[in-house]
Amino acid sequence: MPSRVTAAALGAAILLGASAPAYAATDPGGAPPVVQFSTARGDAPVLRPGMHRTAPPTGRTERYAAITRPQGGAVTVAIFGSVDAAITTADGKNTCSSSGASLSNDVTGYTFVYVDPAHSERQTYQPDECASATDLILRIRSDDSSSSSSSSAAATGPLQVAVTVEPKLAAAGSPSPKDQQNKIAAPSTSTPAAERAVSDRLAAPTSLEPGSYRVSLTPGRLAVARVRVGWGQRLAASVDAPRNGSNFAPSESLDVALAAFSPQWAPVGGGDGSAxxxxxxxxxxxxxxxxxxxxxxxxxxxxxxxxxxxxxxxxWTTVAGWYYVVVRVSATQQDQQPTTRSLPARLNLAVVGTPTAGPTYVGADGTAAAAPAATQLSQGGTSDSASGAATALRIGGSVFVVAAAAAVVAFLRRRA
Known part of the structure; x- marks a missing residue:
């Protein structure tokens, strides 16, 4: 039985003094390496933690890569592109997690699969063979829904694959108190006179500090940013549109949708997220x-x-590092193509709370182990200088659909 996630659903060292977190995200820089997935499990190349590029599968041909999971640890894989994906045991006999991406018009898919430690609340069931396996296989094949959208970027461009691997925890600790999970806001503050350009590519987000930014949003295209969040801290984000003082009125009714994702690219944003x-x-x-x-x-x-x-x-708010904010503007009518060329807006980002130490990990022998390297748990995407080499995952159409661990979730769905 595949696992499910529903969605009703920090630089190299952040200067935090004595309370510095045990783990901080870094920007890896450079274009992700190219990995040629195999057509046979036995020849599968090993995917190490980090970002990778690979050619999309064609027809119903299955392609494979191997992932080594620490005993008692966790693995996540986020794929930018419309594919069916699964994590299986090395022999392919047991499916540990699976997901399929859906397309609407020329919308690019996104797929998220993972294997958690045994008895996890996030993955309440997994076969015994998966719970104990350290050698796993990532299997991908063409998504059924992409066959009628040959013009989709996912059908012609390389896939981006983000892999995270977490060692066994000495102890996960207790969840954050309920009152610390309640609503917080990202207030509008003074903004620079100049507008800030924001990437429209999921694989190459724009790095931003907390604050408010003047931005222009293009209907039918994403705006993708990232901000560092440490252990014990919270992220809040908001989008104001049309930006006050802009004297702008859209030529048609528009939906503005906002979503937040974890360093592993799992949906983590609460709130309405829509205007x-x-x-x-x-x-x-x-x-x-x-x-x-x-x-x-x-x-x-x-x-x-x-x-x-x-x-x-x-x-899934369990890892310090890069957190992603994705904004999408679309026409309110599904069959309507937006004519508004640019929407003046304000993007507000707030990181709240005092950083704390992160968790401790243990090795296979049960003794204390060093915290994982930054790139092992937090995928920063490609740097701005290398964004030209990244997959141009431009979003068109009327719906952006996220498939997360066997549940297709519309994280930026239209609100009628």
Whole structure:
């Protein structure tokens, strides 16, 4: 039985003094290496933690890569591109996690699969063979829904594959208290006079510090940014549109949708995340999201211990590093192509809380082990200088659909 995630669903060292976290994200820089997946499990190349590029599978041909999982550890794989994906045991007989991506018009898919330690609240069932396996196989094949969208970027460009591997924990700790998972806001503050250009590529987000930024949003195209969040801290984000003082009114009604993702690219944003802009009306509206505190113990959040963020989203706010904010503007009518060329907006980012130490890990012999390298748990994507070599995952159409661990979730869905 495949696992499910639903979505009703820090530089090399951050200067934090004595309270420096045990783990901090770095920007890996450079274009991801190219890995040629094999057509036979026995020849599968090993995918190490980090970002990779590979050619998409064609037809119904299955392609394979191997992942080594520490005993008692965790593995996540996020794929930018429309494929069916699964993590299996080395012999292919047991499926540990599976997911399929869906397309609408020319929308690029996203797939997320993972294997957690045994008895995890995030993965309440997994075959015994998966719970104990250290040698795993990532299997990909063409997504059924992509066959009718040959023009999709996912069908012609390379896939981007983000792999994270977490060693066994000495102890996960307790979840964050419910009142620390409740709503927080990213307030609008003074903004620079110049607008900030924001990437429209999931694989090459724009790095931003907490603060407010003047931005222009293009209907039918994403705006993708990332910000560092440490252990014990929370992220809040909001988008104000049309930006006050811009004297702008859209020529048609528009949806503004906002979502937040973890360093592994799992959905983590609570809140409404949506704002409706009315045709020829200049009143500023706000879409907002927020996360739980970054705490490895949040993987044990259940219905009784979840706050406003929600169970499945709090369960993945468990790793310090790059957190991603994705904004999408679309026409309110599904069959309508937006004519508004640019929407003046304000993007607000807030990182709240005092950084704390991260969890401790143990090796195969049960003795204390060093914290993982930054790139092992947090995928920063490609740097701005290398973004030209990244897959241009440009989003068109009317719906952006996320498939997360066998559950297809519309994290930036239209709000009628």
């Amino acid at each position: 409706l802009l009315f045709k020829e009306e200049s009143t500023e509206r706000t879409a907002s999201v927020y996360t739980a505190p970054v705490n490895r113990g949040n993987s044990k959040v259940d219905y009784d211990t979840a706050g406003d963020v929600g169970t499945s989203r709090a369960q």
